[in-house]
Amino acid sequence: MIPLMRPALADAEGPYVTRLRTSRIGTASDDAILIEGADDGSVFSGRLGLVVIDGVRAEDLDGDIVLVDPRRGRVERLLRVGSTTNTLLVTERCDQLCVMCSQPPKKTHVDRFDLLEEACRLAPDGMLIGISGGEPTLYKERLLTLIERTLAARPDLGFHVLTNAQHFEASDVARLGRSAYRRVSWGIPLYASEAALHDNIVGKEGAFAKLEEGLAHLAMAGARVELRTVVLSDNIDAFPALAGYVAARLRFVEAWSIMQLEHIGFARNRWEQLFFDHVQRFGPIAEALNRALLHGVRAQLFNFPRCTVPAAYRRLAIASISDWKRKFAPACLRCGERSACSGFFEWHPDEQAALAVQPL
Numbered sequence: 001m002i003p004l005m006r007p008a009l010a011d012a013e014g015p016y017v018t019r020l021r022t023s024r025i026g027t028a029s030d031d032a033i034l035i036e037g038a039d040d041g042s043v044f045s046g047r048l049g050l051v052v053i054d055g056v057r058a059e060d061l062d063g064d065i066v067l068v069d070p071r072r073g074r075v076e077r078l079l080r081v082g083s084t085t086n087t088l089l090v091t092e093r094c095d096q097l098c099v100m101c102s103q104p105p106k107k108t109h110v111d112r113f114d115l116l117e118e119a120c121r122l123a124p125d126g127m128l129i130g131i132s133g134g135e136p137t138l139y140k141e142r143l144l145t146l147i148e149r150t151l152a153a154r155p156d157l158g159f160h161v162l163t164n165a166q167h168f169e170a171s172d173v174a175r176l177g178r179s180a181y182r183r184v185s186w187g188i189p190l191y192a193s194e195a196a197l198h199d200n201i202v203g204k205e206g207a208f209a210k211l212e213e214g215l216a217h218l219a220m221a222g223a224r225v226e227l228r229t230v231v232l233s234d235n236i237d238a239f240p241a242l243a244g245y246v247a248a249r250l251r252f253v254e255a256w257s258i259m260q261l262e263h264i265g266f267a268r269n270r271w272e273q274l275f276f277d278h279v280q281r282f283g284p285i286a287e288a289l290n291r292a293l294l295h296g297v298r299a300q301l302f303n304f305p306r307c308t309v310p311a312a313y314r315r316l317a318i319a320s321i322s323d324w325k326r327k328f329a330p331a332c333l334r335c336g337e338r339s340a341c342s343g344f345f346e347w348h349p350d351e352q353a354a355l356a357v358q359p360l
């Protein structure tokens, strides 16, 4: 795993975005070019001065888009040219407080939309850029402006926005229906078809009702939606009913992703209370998958190591964890399905991973 942020020194005063390059061939004015490289650090030179990055080889940074913050002496890797998944965090504020939140929200917001838009414009051809928070649509106008201006300049790019869908209004329907938004998909969490259970999990009374409204507006706009449901002890027995609800009311969605819990954020300290071990009882998930697939809903399993899923459903368990935050257990070296497997999050306890795997 390569860390996202590195100590750095730079000449400029305010934060700025640049692309790091190890060669001058095909460079642009926004690029910073390698002038000195070693195993333990690199020096790049760009139009805003020198960027000195500690602890990463230049070859591992070539083509990456970074945010340089000279005052804090930090460089943040925003977009990795070699990664299939890149996500920009636009705010740490959120209006929900999910029991298992992987990125617990903060009260403050630092507006970086202009810098992030610059980063998007420098992205490699055809990149799909994830946007997350916090809750991105707390800054809906800034968010939609970033998306629209970026796609006007770079129609080859695409966006996948993680949102709780609490803030879409009828007045947004025409805008979200514009052709540019065919290159945008919305990843939306839904934890149960029973309002009280969903509200309880997201820590907000009335969230389910607001979510239904938001989904209706997105459906009216012809938006591309991926539903996301994290498996929890609290909602496992509600999965079959949720599948019925999705099949009956939300069949317009592009996909329904059923996700195993991440051992991070709030879930780290509440693991015993929240984690449901699907290896011990896969029945409710199987029933939900059967119902969804029967009605033409494209259901898929995220963060489920393939060997932990019954063979009949294994094809639905996809390699959902980004390469830079994924790990495998030692026994996985003998497995023939490793290239198609999600493996485990880097922060998953080693002993649990070792106990779970059964090489295929």
Ligand code: SF4
Pocket: 305, 306, 307, 308, 328, 329, 331, 332, 335, 336, 337, 338, 341, 342, 343, 357, 358, 359, 360
């Ligand atoms: S043994 Fe490892 S690589 Fe193979 S399916 Fe299980 S977790 Fe994945």
